[in-house]
Amino acid sequence: MNSTENVSIESTLESKLGRYWLFWSGQKISLLGSEIVQFALTWVLTVIYKDPIILSISMFLIFIPRLIFGPLSGVIADKYDYKKMIVLFDGLQAVATFLLIILIQVGLENLGLYLGFIFIRSTFQTLHGPIVTALSRATIPKSMVNRYQGVNQLFSNIIMMMAPLLGALLLSFADIQQALWVDIITFSIAFGLLIISPLKKNVNNKISSDFSEEEKKKGIIKQFSEGTSILKEIPGLTEIIAISIVSNFLLSPFNTLLPYLINVVHNGTEFDMAAISITMEAAMISGSIIMALKKKWKRKSLIMVGTTILLFIGIAVIALAPKGDIVFLSVVSFLALFFIPIKSTILVTILQKSIPVEKMGRVYALLNMLMSVATPLGFILSGPLADLIGAVNLLVGSSILGIISALVIGYCGKISKIDSLK
Structure with missing residues (x-):
């Protein structure tokens, strides 16, 4: 290949990436x-109803579309034009938001309307996410994937930190009906940038999956049985998986009831909720940075057990915090959630190092099924x-159980044997 051809390829690549970054923005x-x-919806539901059952x-309605429509989203991403599907699902979400605004305006505001809207939003977001992922994989060259993932994760983290503060600021001078317009405005900007980004679907780049086509065709019971058999072959791995599943289940009360805890128990405002949300996101980022900097970890089993215990101790302290002490809550929230990315990274590392590549799909299928329940x-x-x-009692009780x-x-198990794996 001569230098002229090299220049031509580089120019084409830069042009393609330039269009992608426009879409990405x-x-x-x-x-x-x-x-x-x-953030605004969750806080308004908390303030209006002050009912943990509603939260x-x-x-549940945010999560369940991921379980129901998750597999379908991958099929759509593989089969249909990326741009059209992104416009369709983003547009449907904007239309749903506009309809909610109209219904509130004419006096039909009620709990069922809000909950239905939350389910619809989550459904469209579930269908939309894998298509964006597929488009990035079809556009970003393999040599630039790591750089792209780093930039993408960085900005996603920044957004997750900014959103609660901006949501709190918005609610300080606007009601929920006015706040909903943010969804439509930001969609309009994204739609405009997508339209002027002449990206096309590359049919040779399909969305990847943790499962091979053979794994997808297998029945749930067979996947479960094969995954269980593989876990039994590796001493200590069953215990590692069990800690992860049980701790995720026992973290559900904290993930669900945090707005209730801030507003009802501590008489906090939307700014208090935003401050704690930002602190928790900062903790997750900090923990991720630590894991990225340190290449090798000894005694992985001890780290899994230790970080799980420290996480639940932190949540118990949060539950028992002095009433109205938001600073104390923020500090403890940072210290507790700092351990989540460490625990998650160790789990992934153990799975990747202990399970043969040809058996990985069945184990992930088992893990996903258990998590989905x-x-x-x-x-x-x-x-x-x-x-x-x-x-408060539920948070303390779930922490003690954790x-x-x-x-x-x-x-009491064989978890320590996992450390002997190379």
Whole structure:
């Protein structure tokens, strides 16, 4: 290949990437708008109803479309034109938002309307996400994937930190009806940038999956059986998976009831909620940076058990914090959630190092099935239990169970044998 051809290829590549970054910017703006509106919706539901059951249902309705429509989103991303599908699902979300604004305006505002809207938003976001991922994989050269992922993750984290503050600022001078316009405005910006970005679907680049086509065709029971058999072959791996699933289930009350805890228990404002949300996101980023800087970790099993225990101790302290002490809550929230990315990274590292590549799909299928049951079950139970025994008692109780389960699984099983794997 001569130098002229090289220059031509580089110019084409730069032009293609330039168009993609234009589209990417629009998507990030749209994501910011969606997160602002989600914060506003959650806070308004908390303030109006002050009912943990409603928050529980809300979290359930956010998650359940991912379970129902998640597999369909991958098929759509593979089969149809990227741009058209992005416009369709983003546009439908904007239309749903506009209809909600109109219904509120004519006096039809009610709880069912809000909950239905939350479900519809989550459905369109579930269908939209994999298509954007597929488009990036079809556009970004392999040599630039790491750089792209770093930039993409950085800006996503910045958005997740900014959205609560901007949502709180918005609610300080606007009602929910006015706040909903942010979704439509940011969609319009993203739509405009997409239209002027002449990106086309590359049919040779399909969205990747953790499962091979052979794995997808297998029945759920067969996947479960094969995944369980593989786990039994590797001493300590069953215990590692168990700690992850149980801790995620027991974290559901905290994820569900945090707005209720801030507003009802501590008489906090939307700015208090925003401050704690920003602190928690900063903790997650900090933990991720630590994991990125340190290449090797010894005693992975001990780290899994230890970070799980420290996480639940932190949540118990949050639940028992002095009433109205938002600074204390923020500090403890940072210290507690700092351990989540460490725990998650260690889990992924253990899975990748201990499971042969040809068996990875079946194990991930098993893990996803168990998580798909545990997570929504945790969300839907959190509200009624908090209503029955109190939010603070539920958070303390779930934290105690989390600590006990980590200790029992960690020291009564074969978890330490996982450290011997190279």
